[in-house]
Amino acid sequence: MRLKDKVALVTGGASGFGAEIVRRFAAEGAKVINFDLNGEGAEKVAAEAGPNVRAVQGDVTNAADIMHAVAAAQALGRLDIIVNNAGWTHRNKPILEVTEEEFDRIYAINVKAIFLMTQIATPVLRDGGGGSIINIGSTAGVRPRPGLTWYNGSKGFVNLVSKSMAVELAPMKIRVNCIAPVIGETGLLEAFMGVPDTPENRAKFMATIPLGRFSKPSDIAAACVYLASDEAEFITGVVLPVDGGRTV
Numbered sequence: 001m002r003l004k005d006k007v008a009l010v011t012g013g014a015s016g017f018g019a020e021i022v023r024r025f026a027a028e029g030a031k032v033i034n035f036d037l038n039g040e041g042a043e044k045v046a047a048e049a050g051p052n053v054r055a056v057q058g059d060v061t062n063a064a065d066i067m068h069a070v071a072a073a074q075a076l077g078r079l080d081i082i083v084n085n086a087g088w089t090h091r092n093k094p095i096l097e098v099t100e101e102e103f104d105r106i107y108a109i110n111v112k113a114i115f116l117m118t119q120i121a122t123p124v125l126r127d128g129g130g131g132s133i134i135n136i137g138s139t140a141g142v143r144p145r146p147g148l149t150w151y152n153g154s155k156g157f158v159n160l161v162s163k164s165m166a167v168e169l170a171p172m173k174i175r176v177n178c179i180a181p182v183i184g185e186t187g188l189l190e191a192f193m194g195v196p197d198t199p200e201n202r203a204k205f206m207a208t209i210p211l212g213r214f215s216k217p218s219d220i221a222a223a224c225v226y227l228a229s230d231e232a233e234f235i236t237g238v239v240l241p242v243d244g245g246r247t248v
Contacts, residue, residue, distance in 0.1 A: 001028050001029030002028045002029070002225055002229040002230075002231065003025055003028040003029050003030035003081070003225065003228060003229060004028070004029035004030075005029065006029070006030045006031070006080040006081055006228070007030065007031045007032075007033075007073050007076045007077060007078050007079050007080050007081070008025050008030045008031070008032045008033070008073075008080065008081035008082070008083065008228065009032075009033045009035060009069055009070065009073045009079060009081070009082050009083070009121070010022050010025065010032060010033070010034055010035065010083040010085055011035045011036070011060050011069075011083065011084055011085050011086040011113070011117070012035075012036055012060070012085040012086030012087065013032075013034035013035065013036050013042055013045055013085065014034070014036035014037075014038040014039075014040075014041030014042040014044075014045060015038070015041055015045075015186070016184070016186035016217060017085055017136065017181065017184065017186060017217050017220040017221070018034075018036070018083075018085040018086065019041075019045045019217065020217030020218055020220065020221040021083055021085060021217075021220065021221045021224050022034045022045055022046070022049055022053060023045070023048065023049045023221070024218075024221040024222070024224070024225050025081075025221075025224070025225065025228070026049040026050050026052050026053050027049075028225055028229075029052075030052065030080075030081070030228075031052045031053075031054075031076045031077075032049070032052060032053045032054070033053075033054055033056055033069055033072050033073045033076070034046050034049075034053055034054065034055045034056065035056045035058055035060070035066075035069040036055070036056075036057065036058075036086070037057065037058065037059050037060070038057075039055065039057030042055035042056070042057060043055040054072060054076075056068065056069045056072050060084075060086045060109060060113035060116070060117070061108040061109060061112055061113050061116070062116075063116050063119075063120065066113075066116050066117055066120050066121075067120055070120055070121050070124060073124075074124065078128050079121065079124050079125060079128060079131065080125075080128070080131045080132065080228075081131060081132045081133075081134070081228045082117060082121055082125070082131070082132070082133045082134070083133075083134045083136070083224055083228075084113065084114050084117055084133070084134070084135045084136060084158075085136045086109055086113060087109060087110050087136060087138075087155075088105055088106055088109040088110060089106065089148065089151040089192060090102040090103075090106060090148070090150065090151060091194055092145070092147035092148050092192060092194025092195075093147055093194055094147065095147075095149045095150075098149075098150055102150075103150050106150055106151055106154050107150075107154055110151075110154035110155065110157070110158065111154050111157050111158070114135060114158065114161065118133075118165065121133075122169065122172070122174065125172070125174050126172040126173075126174065129173060130172060130173025130174050130175075131173075131174050131175070132174070132175045132176075132177070132227065132228045132232075133165065133169075133174060133175070133176045133177075134176075134177055134178070134179060134224055134227050134228060135158050135161075135162045135165075135176070135177075135178045135179075136158070136178070136179055136181070136220070137155050137158035137159040137162065137178045137179065137180045137239060138152075138155035138158070138159075138180050138181060139180050139181065139182045139183075139241060139243045139246050139247050140152040140155045140156075141153075141154075141155035141156035141157070141158060141159040141160075141180065142156075142159065142180060142239075142241065142247045143246065143247050144156075145192075147194055148192065155180075158178060159178055159180060159239045162176050162177065162178035162237070162239060163176075163178075163237045163239065166236040166237030166238075167237065170236060175227075175232070175233075175235065175236040176236055176237065177227045177232075177235060177236060177237070177238045177239075177240065178238065178239040178240065179220060179223050179224065179227070179239075179240050179242055180239050180240065180241045180242065180243065180247070181215045181219070181220050181242050181243065182209055182214065182215050182241075182242070182243035182244055182246040182247075183205055183209075183214055183215065184214050184215035184216065184217070184219075184220070185214050185215070185216055185217070186217070202214075208246060209243065209244040209245065209246045210244055210245030210246070210248065211244030211245055212244070213244060215242055215243065215244070219242050220242055223240055223242050227240070
């Protein structure tokens with residue numbers, strides 16, 4: 001088991017990429033806090049993943065909720081791994097049609113949440129001897145698609161700040177890496193496309209991905225397991241595209 005005796009905190013683990021990350025971490029021997037605003041969904045995933053997973057309901061944009069989730073992880077003995085997976089997007093549409101409310105929500109979830117988690121959890125990782133932080137960025141922050149400008153910008157932040165965090169937190173023995181998925185088979189798929197989820201529309205987007213398919217939660221979870229494991233003990237500051245060649 002590649003994550004045996006480690007304790008992980010995963011945000012946005014009620015569905016999509018996050019749910020599979022929770023399942024895979026548990027299967028690899030980790031104890032996991034599944035932290036999501038959707039408490040019912042988080043509980044369901046926890047029940048599926050086994051006795052080493054605990055669901056914690058909370059808002060990643062709220063400092064008190066993050067403190068509660070971190071404390072829940074500490075109650076399991078320690079905190080070794082944080083996966084900042086929770087994310088949001090506006091529907092693909094022209095830049096002038098995006099509302100201020102949509103903009104604020106995207107930057108609260110995709111940007112501010114990472115700031116808050118870093119402020120609250122870094123001292124815990126440091127005092128425990130180090131750890132691994134994995135931020136879920138996006139190929140949108142590398143090769144942006146039109147119609148998602150503000151979302152693209154938020155993920156550009158995630159991609160870049162992960163590198164800066166890696167340099168600054170290295171003396172604390174905290175590794176920071178980023179995974180940049182291409183458009184994936186999650187509940188946000190139709191929002192990213194901006195058109196109905198039909199085979200024809202899927203084919204148009206798949207045509208831009210050399211390996212000819214969307215990313216799957218299992219793809220992202222496998223990358224997270226590696227980066228969180230001791231096998232990656234000398235890897236930090238990496239933005240890893242899991243994209244079927246989209247950003248080549």
